[in-house]
Amino acid sequence: xxxxxxxxxxxxxxxxxxxxxxxxxxxxxxxxxxxxxxxxxxxxxxxxxxxxxxxxxxxxxxxxxxxxxxxxxxxxxxxxxxxxxxxxxxxxxxxxxxxxxxxxxxxxxxxxxxxxxxxxxxxxxxxxxxxxxxxxxxxxxxxxxxxxxxxxxxxxxxxxxxxxxxxxxxxxxxxxxxxxxxxxxxxxxxxxxxxxxxxxxxxxxxxxxxxxxxxxxxxxxxxxxxxxxxxxxxxxxxxxxxxxxxxxxxxxxxxxxxxxxxxxxxxxxxxxxxxxxxxxxxxxxxxxxxxxxxxxxxxxxxxxxxxxxxxxxxxxxxxxxxxxxxxxxxxxxxxxxxxxxxxxxxxxxxxxxxxxxxxxxxxxxxxxxxxxxxxxxxxxxxxxxxxxxxxxxxxxxxxxxxxxxxxxxxxxxxxxxxxxxxxxxxxxxxxxxxxxxxxxxxxxxxxxxxxxxxxxxxxxxxxxxxxxxxxxxxxxxxxxxxx
RNA sequence: GGCGCGGUCGCCAAGUGGCAAGGCCGAGGUCUGCAAAACCUCUAUCGGCGGUUCGAUUCCGCCCCGCGCCUCCA
Numbered sequence: 001x002x003x004x005x006x007x008x009x010x011x012x013x014x015x016x017x018x019x020x021x022x023x024x025x026x027x028x029x030x031x032x033x034x035x036x037x038x039x040x041x042x043x044x045x046x047x048x049x050x051x052x053x054x055x056x057x058x059x060x061x062x063x064x065x066x067x068x069x070x071x072x073x074x075x076x077x078x079x080x081x082x083x084x085x086x087x088x089x090x091x092x093x094x095x096x097x098x099x100x101x102x103x104x105x106x107x108x109x110x111x112x113x114x115x116x117x118x119x120x121x122x123x124x125x126x127x128x129x130x131x132x133x134x135x136x137x138x139x140x141x142x143x144x145x146x147x148x149x150x151x152x153x154x155x156x157x158x159x160x161x162x163x164x165x166x167x168x169x170x171x172x173x174x175x176x177x178x179x180x181x182x183x184x185x186x187x188x189x190x191x192x193x194x195x196x197x198x199x200x201x202x203x204x205x206x207x208x209x210x211x212x213x214x215x216x217x218x219x220x221x222x223x224x225x226x227x228x229x230x231x232x233x234x235x236x237x238x239x240x241x242x243x244x245x246x247x248x249x250x251x252x253x254x255x256x257x258x259x260x261x262x263x264x265x266x267x268x269x270x271x272x273x274x275x276x277x278x279x280x281x282x283x284x285x286x287x288x289x290x291x292x293x294x295x296x297x298x299x300x301x302x303x304x305x306x307x308x309x310x311x312x313x314x315x316x317x318x319x320x321x322x323x324x325x326x327x328x329x330x331x332x333x334x335x336x337x338x339x340x341x342x343x344x345x346x347x348x349x350x351x352x353x354x355x356x357x358x359x360x361x362x363x364x365x366x367x368x369x370x371x372x373x374x375x376x377x378x379x380x381x382x383x384x385x386x387x388x389x390x391x392x393x394x395x396x397x398x399x400x401x402x403x404x405x406x407x408x409x410x411x412x413x414x415x416x417x418x419x420x421x422x423x424x425x426x427x428x429x430x431x432x433x434x435x436x437x438x439x440x441x442x443x444x445x446x447x448x449x450x451x452x453x454x455x456x457x458x459x460x461x462x463x464x465x466x467x468x469x470x471x472x473x474x475x476x477x478x479x480x481x482x483x
Numbered sequence: 484g485g486c487g488c489g490g491u492c493g494c495c496a497a498g499u500g501g502c503a504a505g506g507c508c509g510a511g512g513u514c515u516g517c518a519a520a521a522c523c524u525c526u527a528u529c530g531g532c533g534g535u536u537c538g539a540u541u542c543c544g545c546c547c548c549g550c551g552c553c554u555c556c557a
Binding site for chain 2 (some may be wrong): 028035187272275321454
């Protein structure tokens with residue numbers, strides 16, 4: 001399979017450099033509150049990468065971190081009056097719940113910053129020893145960007161531009177004077193403890209001048225350098241994240257890791273473009289800021305949200321709207337029917353399709369079916385939109401397909417790679433949820449219908465509609481659906 | 484200002500130097516008392532202006548519009 005690489009700005013083959021496993025790292029969430037759907041767009045596409053690379057036979061080994069110490073988590077725990085760990089645990093748990101609802105495969109390793117302090121300190125000491133870091137006037141350790149000649153190679157920024165940059169896109173002054181450092185572009189590796197950090201502090205790298213450890217906490221970028229090296233090696237295959245992380249986060253990771261280790265860091269870089277909500281950047285004041293919980297509360301199905309998130313190519317902007325989630329729900333209901341129809345044609349039980357009884361087709365097997373273009377699209381820079389189009393096209397042609405069972409197994413592979421799940425079309429309310437009164441009305445209508453008393457049947461139907469229920473007739477009876 | 488992305492049917496969104504995928508919504512039809520479902524059918528010359536070409540939505544140039552990043556936001 002091929003994937004766009006930010007470093008070289010070109011689509012390159014994706015491969016495991018050790019010939020065994022595709023080792024990749026994705027920047028995970030900072031657990032200070034609920035993740036929003038924008039976060040989940042990135043995580044969903046990394047999930048598609050994880051799944052597709054597996055189908056491609058690349059045997060992925062996936063590491064995604066949890067950032068559990070930074071300004072926001074410290075502030076949040078202080079505000080809640082709970083220890084940092086309790087605070088981050090709570091949000092980590094919520095994050096995992098959302099991931100499960102969105103059918104995201106858990107990473108093979110999910111390391112946390114606070115349990116890898118020693119590894120981070122070691123990097124800072126290496127950088128100090130090699131002259132890539134210095135202790136600033138405030139006692140914090142900073143990275144000396146000028147010492148790293150490749151700085152800017154990922155984001156394609158020139159260091160001199162960063163020097164002259166005095167305002168950001170919002171027209172606000174960059175907080176260049178907030179820290180006591182030599183150069184605007186220099187960034188904190190290790191932050192000296194401050195009062196507002198409370199008990200959040202560790203023994204850090206030794207100050208070369210005094211030989212005593214600097215009490216404080218790790219800087220933002222350090223954890224990813226430390227944990228990727230620990231679990232994937234100093235050089236690994238791929239690093240992924242949201243587009244905003246390209247600079248400065250990933251640029252700084254490269255600077256730290258390559259300076260400290262003297263070997264290339266990640267070979268291939270993937271960045272997922274941000275989504276817009278209702279045509280604008282998500283913000284709480286605009287009322288277009290959605291978490292998964294918000295959407296579930298509005299009655300949407302998480303499976304529809306997932307479909308929508310992966311329905312657009314990851315390098316294109318996605319405009320997330322409530323109307324489009326509705327559309328996605330319709331599509332997923334239709335998908336359910338299509339799956340049922342194909343199961344029936346193949347003589348395979350639906351439960352077997354969902355379970356292990358019907359194995360997924362291998363990439364080679366898929367290639368022999370009408371789903372081949374769908375998988376090809378995924379292999380070509382994770383073109384999920386094209387893959388979905390090809391999937392529907394194939395589904396439309398299934399009537400004429402010769403080997404329905406092979407087609408079904410191929411469909412299973414496509415759905416697995418995309419990580420999408422059909423929504424049962426028949427989602428009538430369980431009998432227990434139907435009020436007696438409604439049941440009685442529905443029964444009465446059924447009797448009227450059998451008696452061919454159409455006027456009465458229609459009146460009863462209207463009454464049920466007024467109460468928020470719809471009758472769906474079958475040949476031998478009826479179902480009730482809540483509106 | 485620097486770097487980058489994009490403008491394709493009402494909405495979302497693929498794609499190609501030579502008949503413009505797919506999804507949602509909508510319309511018409513078949514079928515059912517009605518309704519729903521199902522099935523069938525239908526809806527675009529691709530931001531603007533030039534250029535290259537036998538031929539451009541696809542390549543080049545300019546312009547217009549939208550968006551992202553430019554120090555802690557996925």
